[in-house]
Amino acid sequence: MTLLTGRAVTKQYGRTAALAEADVEVAAGEILAVTGPSGSGKSTLLLCLSGIVTPDSGEVWFAGARLDDRGEAARAVLRRTEIGVLLQHGQLVPELTAVENVALPLLLGGATRGSAARSAEQWLDRFGVAGEAAKRPGELSGGQQQRVALARALVTGPRLLFADEPTGSLDSVAGESVLAALVSAAKDNATAVLLITHDATVAAYADREVHLRDGRVLSGVTA
Amino acid sequence: MSTRHLLLGLLARGPQHGYELKRAHDDALPSAKPLAFGQVYATIGRLERDGLIEPAGSDRVAGPERVSYQLTHSGRTTLAEWLDAVETPAPHLGGALLEKVVVALLAADRDTATRYLVQQRAAHMARMRELIQVRQTATSVSEAAAADYTITHLDADLRWMQQTAARVDALEKEIRP
Numbered sequence: 267m268t269l270l271t272g273r274a275v276t277k278q279y280g281r282t283a284a285l286a287e288a289d290v291e292v293a294a295g296e297i298l299a300v301t302g303p304s305g306s307g308k309s310t311l312l313l314c315l316s317g318i319v320t321p322d323s324g325e326v327w328f329a330g331a332r333l334d335d336r337g338e339a340a341r342a343v344l345r346r347t348e349i350g351v352l353l354q355h356g357q358l359v360p361e362l363t364a365v366e367n368v369a370l371p372l373l374l375g376g377a378t379r380g381s382a383a384r385s386a387e388q389w390l391d392r393f394g395v396a397g398e399a400a401k402r403p404g405e406l407s408g409g410q411q412q413r414v415a416l417a418r419a420l421v422t423g424p425r426l427l428f429a430d431e432p433t434g435s436l437d438s439v440a441g442e443s444v445l446a447a448l449v450s451a452a453k454d455n456a457t458a459v460l461l462i463t464h465d466a467t468v469a470a471y472a473d474r475e476v477h478l479r480d481g482r483v484l485s486g487v488t489a
Numbered sequence: 490m491s492t493r494h495l496l497l498g499l500l501a502r503g504p505q506h507g508y509e510l511k512r513a514h515d516d517a518l519p520s521a522k523p524l525a526f527g528q529v530y531a532t533i534g535r536l537e538r539d540g541l542i543e544p545a546g547s548d549r550v551a552g553p554e555r556v557s558y559q560l561t562h563s564g565r566t567t568l569a570e571w572l573d574a575v576e577t578p579a580p581h582l583g584g585a586l587l588e589k590v591v592v593a594l595l596a597a598d599r600d601t602a603t604r605y606l607v608q609q610r611a612a613h614m615a616r617m618r619e620l621i622q623v624r625q626t627a628t629s630v631s632e633a634a635a636a637d638y639t640i641t642h643l644d645a646d647l648r649w650m651q652q653t654a655a656r657v658d659a660l661e662k663e664i665r666p
Contacts, residue, residue, distance in 0.1 A: 303651060446625060466647035467640060470617035477610065479654070484607055 269294040269458050270426055275314050275324035277307075284310040286481040287324065292426065295456040297449060299469035302478035308462045309430060311478065315460065316349060316428045317341035329425065346371055350419035350457075352448075354431040358403040358415055364390060365399040368418045375422065389417035393447050409440030416448055420457065427452065430462045438467075445471050491588065492524065492532045497541060497560060497568040498592030504545035504557040507533055517591050517664055521584070533558060541567055568596055575609045578616035580642035583649065590653060594661045602661070606654045613643050613650070 270292040277285040285307045292298045300308050313319035315326055317333050318341075326334040329348070333341065345351065358367045368386035373379065390396045393413040395406075403411050412432060419427055432448065433441030449471050452459045461472050469475050477484045499505065499513045507529045515523045536542045541564035545557045560568070572593050576585050586609065593602035620636045620643070627633035653660070 303655065465644075466614065466617065467621075467644050470614055470621050470640075475611075475614055477607075 267294045268292070269296075269329060270315060270460070271325075271327040272311070272315050273325045273327075275311065275321045275326065277310050277314055277319065277321050279310075283481050285314065285321070288478070288481065288483050290315065290460075290476055290483065292458050292460055294425065295453070295458055296474065297452060297459040297461060297472040299461045299463060299472035299475045300478060301463055301466065301469045301475055303464060306478040307481035308464070308478055310481075312428050312430050312460065312462050316351060317344065346375060347422055348425050350422065350424035350427040352412075352415055352419040352427060352429040352432050354434040355411075358411060358418070360403050363400050363402055364395065364406065364410075364414045367403070367414055368421050371418060371422050385421055386417070389421050390414065392451065393417050407440070408436050409444060412436060412440075412444045413447060416444065416451070420451055420455065423455065424457060426458045426460065428460050428462075431464070432461070433468060434463075434465075441468070491571070491585075492528060493536060493541075494568065494571045495588065495592060496529070496532055496536065497564055497571075498596040500542060500558060500560050500564070501568060501596035504559040506555040506557045508555065517595060518588070521588075536564070540564075568592075572597065572601060572605060573608075575605075575612040578613045578643055578646070580639055582646055586646065586649065587653075590657070590660070591664060594657070594664050599657045599661045602657050603654060606650050606657075610647060610650050613647050617643050617647075 268291050270290075272288060272290040274287040274289060275285055276283070276287055288307065288311055290298075290300070290311065300311060302308050310319070314321045314334070317326065317336070320334055324334075325332060328344070333344070359370070362370070365383060365386045368389055369382035372382035372385055377385075387396065387399060390399050393416055395410050395413045395417070398406055398410055398414070403414070406414065416432070429448065433444050436444060445468060448459070451457070459472070461468070463469050495514060496510055499510050499517070505513065507526065510533075511524050511526060511529045533542065537558070540561055542558040543561050545559035547554050547556045549555065572589065576582055576589070589605055590602050593605050617640060620640050624633050624636040624640070627636065
């Protein structure tokens with residue numbers, strides 16, 4: 267079943283065509299890598315498909331409903347509940363502990379403090395950082411921070427996770443460990459992942475690849 | 490390196506004799522080892538024997554008679570099939586990948602070269618996925634390290650393919666001025 271569809275998604279910044287009629291589909295539970303060199307439109311595609319940015323033309327559909335023509339408030343709710351986003355530098359709140367960071371999306375969604383903390387602790391445990399629950403991001407290594415950020419992105423049980431260069435700031439050993447954890451958790455929870463990366467080794471963790479060049483999806487690279 | 494396919498690719502541009510083929514090869518692949526005349530004429534003999542090329546005429550300019558050769562229908566088909574086939578992803582493929590891109594530009598056009606790079610990338614990515622599975626389920630460090638070795642080399646190939654795909658237009662202008 268198709269979970270996310272981008273049809274002829276086009277976005278222009280000034281005179282630069284960041285995306286030109288890009289077609290992308292993500293099936294439920296599928297891990298799709300979007301690859302391409304710097305400036306090929308990968309991050310713009312993520313912004314358009316996740317509803318953070320409205321495309322100039324084209325359509326974005328999520329779970330059978332149009333996403334791009336909804337208001338910002340409705341999109342924000344969707345991003346807090348059914349869509350998770352993981353960025354290169356986890357963007358954890360520096361003043362909060364690891365467990366508080368992970369619990370935050372649940373609290374914003376109306377969960378009680380106790381149940382949010384319990385869920386957060388389970389996810390930290392799942393990613394092997396339960397022992398760091400009381401530490402603030404500044405006290406964690408880069409790999410640990412990304413594991414906490416991954417836990418925060420998945421704690422609400424999203425159907426789709428957008429991951430933008432999630433291991434870009436890590437060395438290869440820490441990066442592989444975070445990727446393996448991401449893929450394993452996504453498969454166990456049937457969470458689809460749209461994984462943005464310029465790195466072929468990272469893309470090889472995905473089920474399928476879409477390659478972008480100059481804002482266009484290159485036909486043929488779908489294996 | 491496949492001298493047979495290289496010569497077929499060079500002949501796709503039109504009839505040439507042995508000396509012209511050697512010069513054209515050395516010009517198109519300056520980083521490769523220059524072709525020996527003996528190798529050129531031996532390969533021409535085998536290609537003609539296999540019905541992939543045929544004599545197109547002869548001339549004599551202050552020396553022995555020189556026979557020009559052209560592709561047969563079977564030669565064109567063989568060349569097209571080779572250009573459509575991806576190489577088995579493995580370490581140390583670099584020369585073969587470059588060779589195929591160059592022949593695609595010589596015998597066809599930039600779309601053919603790009604299509605080959607796209608297909609080769611898909612083949613490499615499929616192999617990378619298999620190797621990552623091997624690494625994740627490895628029962629020994631040496632098994633994981635062996636998988637890592639190939640993954641790292643395939644990754645280098647993939648980077649080269651990406652860079653080359655971005656430079657296909659410039660490469661075509663250089664090879665076919």
